[in-house]
Amino acid sequence: MHMATTPAIEPIVHLSNVDKDYKLGAVTVSALKQVSLEIAPGEFTVIAGPSGSGKTTLLNLIGCVDVATRGEVIVAGQDTGKLSEGDLTRLRLNALGFIFQSFNLVGVLDAFQNVEFPLLLQKKMNAAQRKERVMDLLNRVGIAEYAHHRPGELSGGQRQRVAIARALVTFPRIVLADEPTANLDSVTGNQILDLMQELNREGTTFLFSTHDPHVVSRAGRVVRLVDGRIVTEPEQQSPMSHT
Amino acid sequence: MNTLLLIAARNLARNRKRTLLLGGAIAVVTVLLVLLTSLFNGTQASMLRNATTLSTGHVNVAGFYKITSGTAAPVVTEYAKLRALVEKETPGLQSLVIRGRGFGKLVSDASSQIAVVSGIDIAQEANFKNILEIVHGDVNRLSEPHSILIFEATAERLELKIGDNVTLSSQTYRGSNNSIDCKVVAIAKPLGMFSSFFAYVPLQTLRELYGLDQTTAGGIQLYLKDWEQAEQVAAKLRIALDKSGYRVMDHMDLPYWRKFDIVKREDWTGQKIDVTTWMDEDPFMKWTLFGFRALIVIIFMVLLAIIIIGVMNTLWMAIRERTREVGALRAIGMQRHTVMAMFVTEGALLALASSTIGVILGVAAAFALNAAHLKMIKGFQMVLMSETVTLLVNVPTVLISLLVIASVTTLGSILPAWRAARLQPVEAMHSSN
Numbered sequence: 001m002h003m004a005t006t007p008a009i010e011p012i013v014h015l016s017n018v019d020k021d022y023k024l025g026a027v028t029v030s031a032l033k034q035v036s037l038e039i040a041p042g043e044f045t046v047i048a049g050p051s052g053s054g055k056t057t058l059l060n061l062i063g064c065v066d067v068a069t070r071g072e073v074i075v076a077g078q079d080t081g082k083l084s085e086g087d088l089t090r091l092r093l094n095a096l097g098f099i100f101q102s103f104n105l106v107g108v109l110d111a112f113q114n115v116e117f118p119l120l121l122q123k124k125m126n127a128a129q130r131k132e133r134v135m136d137l138l139n140r141v142g143i144a145e146y147a148h149h150r151p152g153e154l155s156g157g158q159r160q161r162v163a164i165a166r167a168l169v170t171f172p173r174i175v176l177a178d179e180p181t182a183n184l185d186s187v188t189g190n191q192i193l194d195l196m197q198e199l200n201r202e203g204t205t206f207l208f209s210t211h212d213p214h215v216v217s218r219a220g221r222v223v224r225l226v227d228g229r230i231v232t233e234p235e236q237q238s239p240m241s242h243t
Numbered sequence: 244m245n246t247l248l249l250i251a252a253r254n255l256a257r258n259r260k261r262t263l264l265l266g267g268a269i270a271v272v273t274v275l276l277v278l279l280t281s282l283f284n285g286t287q288a289s290m291l292r293n294a295t296t297l298s299t300g301h302v303n304v305a306g307f308y309k310i311t312s313g314t315a316a317p318v319v320t321e322y323a324k325l326r327a328l329v330e331k332e333t334p335g336l337q338s339l340v341i342r343g344r345g346f347g348k349l350v351s352d353a354s355s356q357i358a359v360v361s362g363i364d365i366a367q368e369a370n371f372k373n374i375l376e377i378v379h380g381d382v383n384r385l386s387e388p389h390s391i392l393i394f395e396a397t398a399e400r401l402e403l404k405i406g407d408n409v410t411l412s413s414q415t416y417r418g419s420n421n422s423i424d425c426k427v428v429a430i431a432k433p434l435g436m437f438s439s440f441f442a443y444v445p446l447q448t449l450r451e452l453y454g455l456d457q458t459t460a461g462g463i464q465l466y467l468k469d470w471e472q473a474e475q476v477a478a479k480l481r482i483a484l485d486k487s488g489y490r491v492m493d494h495m496d497l498p499y500w501r502k503f504d505i506v507k508r509e510d511w512t513g514q515k516i517d518v519t520t521w522m523d524e525d526p527f528m529k530w531t532l533f534g535f536r537a538l539i540v541i542i543f544m545v546l547l548a549i550i551i552i553g554v555m556n557t558l559w560m561a562i563r564e565r566t567r568e569v570g571a572l573r574a575i576g577m578q579r580h581t582v583m584a585m586f587v588t589e590g591a592l593l594a595l596a597s598s599t600i601g602v603i604l605g606v607a608a609a610f611a612l613n614a615a616h617l618k619m620i621k622g623f624q625m626v627l628m629s630e631t632v633t634l635l636v637n638v639p640t641v642l643i644s645l646l647v648i649a650s651v652t653t654l655g656s657i658l659p660a661w662r663a664a665r666l667q668p669v670e671a672m673h674s675s676n
Contacts, residue, residue: 056673065574065668086578093576100672104571108253113246120246121576166575 010077012174012205013039013062018071020057020228031057033228035071039174039207044200046219047209054228055209056178062207063096063176064088076173093121097167099177099208103159105151105166111138111158112147115165122170137165141195157188164195168204177208181215193218247581251589254561265557266597269652272546273601274608276644277636279539281609284640285633286535290528291470291521293434293629296370297441298361298498299524301473304329304480305344305462305499306492306516307506308416315506316416316453317344317499320514322460325489332483333476335468340367343449344461346500347413349393349442350422351401358397358442359500360411362449362461376432380405384428389448391425396439398430405430411444415454423452435528462499462517473520481518492517498524547648551655554590558659562586569663570671583657583664590656591649598648602641609634 020032032054039045039062047055060066061073064080065088073080076095080088092098105114115134119125125133138144141161143154151159160180167175180196181189193215200206200220216222224231255262295301304325308318319325322341330336343362348355363371365385372382375392384390391409393401403409405427412422425444433439444452450459467476477494485491492515495502499517522529562569569582577585617632 060669063574065672089573089576089578092574098571098574100571100574102567104567104672106250106568106572108250108257109246113249117246117572118575121578121581170576 009040011038011040011074012076013037013207014072014074015061015068016072016074018061018068018073020054020061020066021069031228032061032068035228035230037223037230039205041173041205042200042203043205043207044197044220045207045223046216046221047207047223047225048211048216048219049209049225050211053225055211055225057228058225059176059178059207059209062174063098064092093118094170095173097170097172097175099160099163099167099175099180101179101182103151103156103163103183105159105162107151110148110150111143111154111162111165114151114162115169118166118170133169134165137169138162140199141165155188156184157191160184160188160192161195164192164199168199172204174205174207177206179210180208181210181212186214189215247585247588248592250585251592254565254589255593258561261557261560262593265553266593266600268553269550269594269597269648270601270604272550273598273644273648274605275546276539276543276648277602277605277641278608278612278634279542280640280644281605281634281636282632283532283535283539284637285635286629287532288635289629289633290435290532292370293374294525294528295464295466295470295521296374297434297438298359299519299521300339300464301467301470301521302333302465302477302480303462303499303519303521303524304465304484304516305519306514307502308514309506309509309512310417312510312512313507314414314416314418315503317346317461317503318416318453318455318459319462319516321458322463323458325516326463328484328487329463329465329480332480333465333467334479335472335476336465337468338466340364340464340466341446341460342462342464343444343446344499345411345413345449345452346503347411347452349397349401350410350412351403351407353402354400356397356400357440358411359440360413360442360444360449362446363443364446375429375434377429378432380427380429382429382431385443385445387426387428388445389423389425390428390445392429392431392443393427394431394433394438394441396433397442398427400439403427403430411442411452413452415452417454421452421454423448470521473522477518477520484516484518490515494518494523496523496526498526547651550648550652554594554652554655555659557593558586558590558656561589562659562663566666566671567673569666570668570673573666573668574672579664582666583660586660586663587653587656590660591653594649594652594656598645598652601648602645606636606641609636 015035015037018032018035019030022029022031035058047058049055061068062075064075067081075091078091083091112134115137116130119130135144138147141164143158143161146154146158181192184192196206210216306319308316308320345360347358347360349358365383375382378395382392385392401409407427408424409427410422410424415421467473481491612632613634619630619632
């Protein structure tokens with residue numbers, strides 16, 4: 001068992017002896033085995049591993065869109081195994097940000113509306129506050145001029161920037177990204193990584209999966225998964241130590 | 244939530260072909276419903292206006308007089324006193340007419356036939372003159388003693404023309420046979436299935452036939468401001484008459500001319516009052532309207548079922564296409580009920596927009612058809628008591644139609660929306676759709 005810790009700082013994510021099994025007919029497949037992990041605020045961590053190693057499953061558990069078969073998953077101080085469906089959804093809305101490989105923007109909303117959407121679900125800000133927050137973020141990710149373009153009118157890189165802005169808009173404790181550069185060319189992918197690193201330097205915690213060695217090389221911390229187990233963590237670094 | 248509405252509207256616009264197809268179908272169903280209900284309203288108004296002028300009021304206060312237990316005359320004695328009471332006790336009374344009631348035989352040189360004979364005071368019967376289409380003679384001549392108005396079918400069967408005499412024969416209230424000769428002064432166009440059995444004579448002539456004095460009448464036909472209140476008013480009048488000392492007959496769902504044999508068999512003598520409605524006096528019209536209404540309901544249900552299946556299928560397709568989007572929205576924190584609301588909003592928006600367009604087109608089509616004065620098929624003319632197709636657009640009915648179609652089609656979106664809300668985010672996000 002490998003336990004990744006960041007001493008003296010309360011972790012955002014804490015996994016302890018987590019198993020995840022899937023039933024495929026009569027066969028039970030173990031996607032994760034005895035995984036223990038902690039993610040501290042400010043980290044820029046990559047979950048690396050070959051296809052089928054359990055990267056996405058691990059992200060799903062941390063992202064509260066799936067629950068562990070055994071073990072403890074604590075996200076933002078809450079034991080996800082004990083939360084109802086509604087509470088898990090609220091936790092995702094208020095504490096987590098998601099960036100997807102295929103961007104997964106709402107095709108009929110423009111960039112501004114896509115970024116604003118989580119704020120509407122939260123119902124915490126008035127229209128003026130939402131506008132200010134959304135435009136700040138669109139400026140920050142460099143696509144303010146495309147605020148009223150729909151996803152279909154944007155390039156892959158621009159869409160992913162919108163997705164990043166959407167992930168950040170609710171001030172999440174951690175942003176989870178599943179292979180965020182997989183659908184982008186190398187130049188655009190690098191630009192997105194640059195942006196994510198800049199945001200990390202400004203204080204946003206990132207946890208993302210990849211099997212691209214180049215992306216792995218940009219990470220502050222690498223958690224390697226093979227066949228559902230964490231096999232090694234060569235560099236144990238403090239938050240933002242990659243900077 | 245405005246954003247859900249925006250998502251719904253833009254998704255409908257994005258799938259233009261599918262939206263137009265289904266929206267068009269909903270609009271067509273709405274148009275059909277508006278036309279059918281307007282046709283029903285028009286027919287009902289026309290039938291009711293004609294029937295309640297020819298043979299019945301909305302409510303009738305009449306009765307039978309039995310001089311012996313084996314006889315029955317459709318007569319009310321001292322009708323003036325009864326009229327005063329009825330005028331006082333009838334809520335929403337608009338007008339009334341006094342009619343004589345008879346049932347006898349018309350005999351000409353060529354043939355004979357059974358007839359339901361009404362005695363009328365033509366000077367008091369403005370509606371009667373307006374509704375009948377006189378093809379020969381002059382309806383005003385019914386003011387002349389021993390005159391008679393018959394319909395074309397009777398004139399043809401008995402080979403009568405204006406100026407001819409026809410013998411009206413019946414049994415007096417004392418049980419003896421009596422007959423009088425009447426001169427044909429007017430021949431009218433048919434008005435409904437049973438018009439060929441109706442004939443009209445002056446009220447005084449009918450009194451002579453039955454050997455009655457001036458204080459008697461066949462009954463009082465009451466016209467209400469709201470004809471739909473007829474049954475409640477009839478029930479109230481039965482109670483009021485009973486309290487005032489009149490003997491009131493038990494309610495029978497039959498026209499008076501079908502009660503003769505029943506009343507003759509009853510073991511009582513003297514006067515009894517019978518309070519009936521237009522539905523009792525014209526059961527044919529009642530059942531015609533009931534059948535028409537039932538037909539509309541069946542057609543509507545079938546069309547609605549088709550539309551609901553269409554809405555469900557369309558939303559199934561939309562949900563399949565947008566499964567990943569649903570997964571992503573669930574992941575970023577959209578609750579299940581909001582996912583459901585998102586798809587129900589889409590269904591509701593489509594239903595409301597389409598049915599509103601359908602109502603507008605339906606109302607326009609109804610006005611256009613009225614303006615065209617379309618002739619009704621001959622057979623229907625007799626049944627529906629009208630020569631032309633008349634559509635009556637009733638605003639509450641139209642609004643109810645709109646509400647029913649929009650609501651029911653929206654309901655059709657609930658099951659697919661619920662299924663979408665039940666999608667697990669992790670499975671939805673990785674869906675191949």
